[in-house]
Amino acid sequence: IARAWAELMQRLGYTRYVAQGGDWGNAVSEVMALQQPPGLLAISTNMPAAVPPEIAQAMARGEAPPATxxxxxxxAWDQLDFFYKKGLGYANEMGLRPQTLYALADSPVGLAAWMIDHDARSEELIVRVFDGGSEGLSRDDILDNITLYWLTNTAVSSARLYWTTQQLGGKGGFFDARGVQLPVAVMAYPDEIYQAPQSWTVHAYPKLLRYTRLPKGTHFAAWEQPETFVTELRAGFQSLRSAQ
Structure with missing residues (x-):
């Protein structure tokens, strides 16, 4: 996927560009940064892979959090601990048995339930929206997103990315630092699966352009908090524009 995006930018005639992503978008952006295709200046992420190796290893062994x-x-440790113990069910299903999810193509209610229950904090936000709260999303925004998958019949095919990635046998966890050397801007939202601490981030990204802890936002920040997201995106790359 990373090579395809780089090829697309080349074919479109871009000689200088940046990449941004969260969740799988972050994984793709970071792999692009590792590949360093011509023209890619920097990346931005709202779900950084910044967990230090000693932290990842301690969590994998089931150890208690270090006192230091x-x-x-x-x-961040507590957020990750919760996710690994109680939030990975959907990913395990898609990674191990994606074809058993055919029911998502048979029932719009089933599809809605599957998509809304992505992670605890996002689900809580969506519940507040349907209860009449103002959270950056409307009921129509949520239903439109579900409808997009329903009308295009892409719920099952999109899930196969998890299975395909597992077959490649890559090393490291989804949140483990990958050794990105290109400049990186980081948005740390409080209700992301984990809010990456600045202390971890500066080590994960030695050419850190900007680190910002946002006051509000969950896993789907670009969708839910577009104003702060775009503002931070522009601010993160400001120095690159100034250097032109």
Whole structure:
């Protein structure tokens, strides 16, 4: 996927560009940064892969959190611990048995339930929206997103990315630092699967352009908080524009 995006930008005639992503978009953006295709200046992420190896190893062994963690680091540990223990069901299903999800193509209600229950904090936000709250999304925004998958019949095919990636046998976890050397701008939203601490981020990205802890936002920040997202995206790459 990363090579395809780089090829697309080349065919479109871009000689200088940046990439941005969260979730799988971050994984693709970081792989692009590792490949360093001509023209890619920097990347931005709202779900950074910044977990230090010693933290990832300790969590994998089921150890208690180190006593040396700062308050921000301990919060990130607790968020990751919750996700690994109680939030990975959907990913395991798509990674191991994606074809059993054919029911998503048979029932719009089933598809809605599957998509809304992505992660705990996002689901809580969506519940508040349907209860009449103002959260950056409307009921129509949520239903439009589900409808897009329903009308195009892409719920099952999109899930296969998890299975395909597992077959490649890549090393490291989804949140583990990958050794990106290109400049990176990071948006850290409080209700993301984990809010990456600045202390971890500066080590994961030695050419860190900007790190910002946002006051509000969940896993789907670009969808849910577009104004702060775009503002931060522009601010993160400001120095690159100034250098032209």
């Amino acid at each position: 963690l700062s308050a921000d680091e301990r919060r």
